[in-house]
Amino acid sequence: MKLAGRSAIITGASLGLGAAIAEQFAAEGAAVMLCARNAAELETQRDKLTAAYPKAHVATHRADVARKADVDQLFAAASGAFGKLDIVVNNAGVYGPMGTIETIDWDEWVQAIAINLNGLVYCCRKAVETMKPRRYGKIINLSGGGATNPLPGISAYAASKAAVVRFTETLALEVKEFGIDVNAVAPGALATRLTDQLVAAGPERVGGNLHERMSKLAKEGGTPLSVGASLCAYLASAESDGVTGRLIAAQWDPWPFSAEVKSDIDKSDIYTLRRIVPGDRGKPWDKK
Numbered sequence: 169m170k171l172a173g174r175s176a177i178i179t180g181a182s183l184g185l186g187a188a189i190a191e192q193f194a195a196e197g198a199a200v201m202l203c204a205r206n207a208a209e210l211e212t213q214r215d216k217l218t219a220a221y222p223k224a225h226v227a228t229h230r231a232d233v234a235r236k237a238d239v240d241q242l243f244a245a246a247s248g249a250f251g252k253l254d255i256v257v258n259n260a261g262v263y264g265p266m267g268t269i270e271t272i273d274w275d276e277w278v279q280a281i282a283i284n285l286n287g288l289v290y291c292c293r294k295a296v297e298t299m300k301p302r303r304y305g306k307i308i309n310l311s312g313g314g315a316t317n318p319l320p321g322i323s324a325y326a327a328s329k330a331a332v333v334r335f336t337e338t339l340a341l342e343v344k345e346f347g348i349d350v351n352a353v354a355p356g357a358l359a360t361r362l363t364d365q366l367v368a369a370g371p372e373r374v375g376g377n378l379h380e381r382m383s384k385l386a387k388e389g390g391t392p393l394s395v396g397a398s399l400c401a402y403l404a405s406a407e408s409d410g411v412t413g414r415l416i417a418a419q420w421d422p423w424p425f426s427a428e429v430k431s432d433i434d435k436s437d438i439y440t441l442r443r444i445v446p447g448d449r450g451k452p453w454d455k456k
Contacts, residue, residue, distance in 0.1 A: 170405040172197030175225075175250035177242065179233055179291065180260030182209035185310070185355055188393035189257055190226075191217060192401045198255070199225035201246040205232050225250075233260045233287030234279065243294045255306045255404045256295040258288040264324030266369040277324045284328035289335060292350070296343055304347040306404045309336050310396075311352040311415060315441070321374035322366070333415050333441050340413030349412040351403050355396025356419040357381075363390070391419050399423060414439035 176193055180186035182204035193200050194217050204210050210228040217226045229245045231238035246253055264280025265272035292307055299305025314322070314329030333352045340350040363386050371379035399418040402408050408423075410430050416423060416439055425433065433439065446453035 169197035170407060171255075171401060174254040174404065175199040175201070175246070175252060176255035176257060176404065177201045177203060177246050177253065177291075177295075178257040178259060179203045179231075179287075180310075182206055182213050185393050185396055186257075186259040187213050188397040189259060189400045191220070192394070192397035193255075193404065194221045194224040194226060196401050196405075197224075198404070199250050200227070201242070201249060202226065202228045203231050203233075203242055204260070205230065232283075233258075233291060234282040236290060239287065239290050239294060243298065247298070252302070253295070253298045254304070255308070256291060257308045257310070257400055257404070258291050259310045260287065261310065261328075262325075263322050263365055264328075266321055266366070266373045268321065269323055272323075280324035281328050284325065285331050285335075288332060292335075292339055296339075296348065299348050300343070300346050305343075305349070306408075307339070307348065307350040308400050308403050309333075309350070309352045310355065311336075312354050315352070315354070315415060319378065321369075321378060330441070336415070337413045337440055344412060349403070349408065349410070351408075351412060352415040353396060353399055353403070354415060354417040354419075355393075355399070356391025356417070395419055410434060415441065 171193055176198050178186055178190050178193065178200055181190045181202035186204070190200050190202055190213065202210050202213055207230040210230060214226050214228050217224055227249045229242050231242040233239055261284045262280050265276040288309060295305060295307050309332050311329050311332050314326040315333045319326040336350050336352040343350065363382050366374055366382040367379065367386050396418040399416060402424050403411065411425060411433065414433065421439070
């Protein structure tokens with residue numbers, strides 16, 4: 169019960185990875201506020217959690233993270249329900265329009281940025297306001313492959329997820345002295361409803377390579393949702409105190425980290441976004 173006594177907001181918690189994170193948190197003893205845009209799906213998820221974990225404190229609040237007023241109301245609801253807030257998991261996200269930049273609907277592109285980036289940043293702002301006075305907190309931002317690889321055909325998703333990681337690194341430095349850890353999570357290639365959307369879009373809109381990979385993923389299954397959910401639970405717990413400003417891959421990185429490894433991470437740029445220079449690839453082009 170590594171999260172016993174802790175309370176959390178989880179956005180995008182009605183389905184997929186968000187629902188898996190909520191289940192993991194409830195299993196570990198956290199009180200959870202589930203947030204999503206679909207109220208009916210939220211209630212279904214709450215019923216599932218309370219049936220599986222009768223002692224869990226599970227609340228729901230319908231909100232669109234792209235709307236500032238909705239986020240304000242979400243945090244007010246969590247404060248009223250729990251009295252304090254220890255953890256915020258920013259999982260809500262969309263792929264956005266699919267196609268080349270000159271063919272996609274511009275308003276849909278802007279809306280994807282509003283959800284994936286602006287909404288996440290505003291949730292972080294509200295979290296920091298709540299956590300700073302207590303000088304402790306955990307903020308977990310879901311990122312993924314879009315942060316580290318170009319993704320032709322889903323440029324809004326790729327741009328927003330890369331921005332999430334750099335924002336995570338930046339915010340972590342701003343709040344480190346207040347005992348607030350801020351990390352990004354790459355949960356692995358997931359077979360979810362978003363994957364189905366990419367497959368349905370077709371290779372002409374998202375490119376042949378990406379469509380082939382997603383079709384195979386949808387057919388064979390991807391990284392289990394429980395892997396990313398377990399990493400989120402670790403980063404939300406006291407066990408990860410001091411790990412901050414990092415992009416951690418649920419499937420590949422050797423978490424949980426020992427005290428020695430945590431110290432090494434803190435003193436280095438491991439698990440951060442950096443530019444590759446010629447010397448990194450054995451090329452003699454670097455300026456002397």
